Amino acid sequence: MRTDRVHMADSGKLLSQLADRISYLIDIKGNSEYGNIGDLLGRVQGLRQSLFEIKEADLFEKIDRIEDRVSFLEDRVAEKLSPAEIVNIVRSPQRFTLMDILENVYDSYTELGGEGDCNIDPAIMVARATISRRVKNKLYSHQVMVIGHEKGRGEEYRNGGCARPWGNDKALRYMRVAETEGIPIHFYIFTPGSYPIEDYPGAAQQIARNLYVMAKLKVPMVSFISEGGSGGAEAIGVSGLRLMGSKSYYSVISPEGAAAIEGKIREGEKVPRELVEHCAAQLKITAEDNLKLGTVDRIIEEPPLGARRDDFPFFRRLRYEMLRATDEVVLKTKNFRAFRAYALKRQAEEGKEVPEDFDLFISWNLTDLEIERLLEFRLKKYMELGKGYFLENRNVLTEGIRKTKIFASKTYYDLRYGLLRPHQRNVQKVIEEVSSEGSVFLRKVTEPVRAAYDFVFPQPERPGRVVRSEGPERKSIFAEEWESYVSPLANEDCTVTCPNASKYGCLDLWVPDLYGEFCGVCPNCGHHFPLEYQWYLENLFDKNSVHEFNDHIASCNPLGFQGYNARLKKDMKRTGRNSSMITFDAEVCGIRLVVAMLFSNFRGGTVGTAEGEKFVRACDVAGTTRRPLLAYIHSTGGIRIHEGTLGVVQMPKCTLAVREYNDNGGLYIVVYDNNSYAGPVASFLGCSLYQFGMRSSRIGFAGPRVIRETTGQDVPPDYHSAKNALKRGHIQGIWDRREFKKNLHDALMTLGGPNLYYK
């Protein structure tokens, strides 16, 4: 009798496991129609209910039959997993989470920043953990900081792994703790995306701050991606080595979001499943795709249908891979090249099987010199991302000339600002100090003599110095010297109504006046009507001072996104430009600066590999020539979804470039106009210490529709306005278009001061 009960209990367990396996299959396929799995689940539920009514032999026979069927279906599904199915695997409640990793990969851990639901943001979990390895029967432990998203274990308060801004802030705080303590950081990314709210510190601004700090964090960092949802993933994603589970996804946008944009689906309407599957395939989100694109460095093999909470062999592998990856990041910085090469080779030789023992113990402590190298490697690694995925329309000769020019200007500016200027400044400083002290005594003696001299021999007035033209005549790329730029919008003979007319009683405006004399601003209420980017090029900068560079870099279709080539070509033809970013040298009231401008006409001002590369090169030019860098954002819609993760990695890439430029003494100012949303704001724009918004600007992480669809809450119409961005501390001031030039000049003089060109 007792044995029967034990058997019955076993069968109950078997049935429960079968039910889990079937529901996992349903999760993967997204429906219960495939292979009649719905029926199978029904049969299992039926058996569970009538467990004690069926004879034991019959019961086990039935269980065996169902199990065979489930195993067959599992094999069939695993044979060919579509990208959409991988997304479903990652989102399944049975998928392993960070807590499982902490419990199974690390020896012990202590959660920091609160516990469970009593936490600053339970979606982000931080823990100090110990991870150990055995070398020749001796156990060595390493201390690490584990930071990641937790989406299970209390799903509701974990918010599905969507980190709120203060959650990312918590992550940043503990990154700094790790830096202070000199321990490596292991990042685990399990997020569908960041929670799109602008409450302080603001989703976009906080991600940007994280990226900015991570760029120069002086500890080895390794990240593992299970669910990498765009900006949310990048917030804790900068690392020396990026690993990815073989059944994981890393994407610029959720396939549903991409489908809604591609299919122009109206808000509230259901997105067709076929379109979602199509977009998932087009976005190249799988581990293999990302490895090919170079956006991740290594794939960690998972079981054929993805790792679940009880896949202990997978956790063993993950532990090994995390140790190996951290070793690799550390070893790259080591002094002894021979040892480095030997150790890396040994590890590479270890092959696919997870060994019991490690051959070597590698200390993860770094010296100052090694830290320097670590940062150099990180910078180099990110600067290489996305290379080869944009077009460079240049031949060998022009490329050679370009390189020579760069070399020549680098030498010139290094000599001028790196060698001569510091000496000049030191000498000047000494003279100033001596003269200011001496002048106090000398003035008393010399003043009466000087006054008498001036009285007897009055100085004739000197004519002003004739300024010679500098070199060859420069040409503006847009208008001739004698022309004054008039917006094409002003050519229409009609009137328009100010949107605030009912509120402030604004009179109708005659269009030639509005876009001519009034600079597109309502003279009554100050409402800013949108103006094309050319207007700024001609009115903001000194006449003939705009000289574009890197215009040969062109956007392309690196993922082979269906139907995108035609759209890209159309935009190129319409705008006459190769990308949505223009980089140029310019002058504002005589101050020379380098400008990177994103404009809306080309793919909505979105950022892809070409734009990212142009921005990085603009940072380089500004750094070489020791000039301030202005990012003027006419409009940006975020990262270009058609370039997938190649677009996403432009976020850390450009932020690292900005950080490098700033650390070398550069002055980086961002000015937003019109709409500026998503990735760029959450990285290389939001990280700027000095950000300003025009009155017309709307700044944020996600637009109202995405916020409504993600959070289920509506936002007020002025949620993203410049005024609210100022209130939240995202920008430092609101500028009027009519005074843009003056404000910019003032900002350059105030923020740069005497160090404008050489800090």
Next chain:
Amino acid sequence: MDINLNDLLRRYRSHPFEDYPVETPHTGVVFLKVKEGQTVKGPGGEWLHRPGTMLYVIERERNVKRTTALWSGQVSGIRLDIEGQFVEAGELLFSIRHQLDKEEIIDRILTQVLYILPAPQRARYFLAPEISARMEKQPKEGVSVESGDDVLIMSLMKRDTVISYEGVPGALYKVYFKPGDTVEQGSPLLGICPPDKLRYVQKVIQRIRTEWEK
């Protein structure tokens, strides 16, 4: 204050509507977008940010201006003869017959019955600390004010000016603003009910709240 509340109630019961005339703001050619008897919606959404039903289009100097409904109700008295015609400013196009709901009727009755203290200037207003403390302790109908009492603080250009109440003594029945908000000149700030009418007003409001259909 000699208003017969019963008469007022009867009037609203027999005609619970408010007719809002829709007139042209300026000259132009008008194209009507509604029909006689059509139900139109006013602005919607939590912040009234979704525009109401489009009523008409007026074109002047090639400026096509779309006008949407500010009130919900039914279109009545539409003038089809001016469709596509040039009209002068202030030309009546039609009216929107807006059905008043309970709260609107109560508001209207209160503005006629109560003694209203209007905002002397466009400024930010706060309740005087004494009044505010009394209101926290007891229901606002129990807070009485008399002529000469300091009731409000007007904050304008960083200067705070105390506003004294001048009028019939009575209970502070309604506060029309949120402390700290900017109130336009002439907008009601406080509604004071004479003590002899207080009971009666409360009774009428109670009746409207319970008996009125919508």
